[in-house]
Amino acid sequence: MIELFGADYSVYVRAARLALAEKGLTYKLVPIDVFAPEGPPESFLELNPFARIPALKHGDFSLYETVAILRYVDEAFDGPPLQPASAAGRARMTQILSILDSHAYRPLVWDIFVERVVKPRDGTPADEVKIASSMGPARTVLGALETLVEAGPYLLGDRLTLADCHALPMLSLFAKAEEGATLLKRAPKLSAWLDTIRGRPSFKASEPATRV
Ligand SMILES: N[C@@H](CCC(=O)N[C@@H](CS)C(=O)NCC(=O)O)C(=O)O
Known part of the structure; x- marks a missing residue:
């Protein structure tokens, strides 16, 4: 259980x-x-x-x-392996997981998505200063990920890994903010990845019932 x-x-x-x-x-x-x-x-x-x-x-x-x-x-557990077989692949996956925790979560989710989408929807004005000052860090995150990821269809190539599982929730919320959508347009590998991965059953199965 x-x-x-x-x-x-x-x-x-x-x-x-x-x-x-x-x-x-x-x-x-x-x-x-x-x-x-x-x-x-x-x-x-x-x-x-x-x-x-x-x-x-x-x-x-x-x-x-x-x-x-x-x-x-x-x-x-049994099931499809969600980590690369090679040491270099696993190291790259760990690097991406760490970037997401250390550099992406705060600016992408809290400082841009929550300010631009959630707060206005709940009747609170967005903190424009916070959004503006988070754009530099967000650009750096997207630039770093775009450089590190493979051509696809998944972040590390032809197999889905834990990096996809960790990146998807943050990047799909970020894409809902206009600033996020704009930055993602300049990251073609990440944009194509987001389109692909949104079609997976796991994306639908994990969709929040409550509005975010
Ligand atoms: N380092 C934790 C971070 C988890 C985390 O920050 N979760 C958020 C929700 S997305 C939370 O519990 N926030 C509560 C708070 O900030 O008080 C992990 O990797 O699990």
Whole structure:
């Protein structure tokens, strides 16, 4: 029995859900709302003391930090391998996962997507200064990824990997902001990848029921 704790609106939870779906695994999504005014339930802190989602439980084993979860999902279960066979391929995948965590999540999701799309939709004006000052970092992220990725159809070539699972939630939200769409047009490999990967059943299966 696999349980994934988190909310479907979360990009990190969606990365784990994409890997679970690509492995062909069934799991239970246990709702945890980290942004609830009262915070996540006290019991969740036993699963992740940092109060971040997702966390995963598989029998007696529990885990937090998305990259660890992604690797576990790939390595602990049967199904198509989601990591490259070569040392260079795995290193490139790890590099992309790290870039996404360290350099992409904040500017692409919070500083551009949330400001440009979510806040105005909820009746709060976008912070234009925050958006403008995040464009440089966002451009650097897209430029770096465009340079590192293969010709496709997936980020590392002909097989989908954990890099695709982690990148897709962030980049598909970023594309919803006009600034994101504009920057993506200048990254032809990433744009073509986004079009391809959006057609996969795992993309649809992990689509948030709640609006993001
Ligand atoms: N390093 C964590 C980051 C996960 C993360 O930041 N998740 C967000 C939701 S997308 C969260 O829980 N945010 C709660 C908060 O910032 O208080 C991981 O890789 O799992």
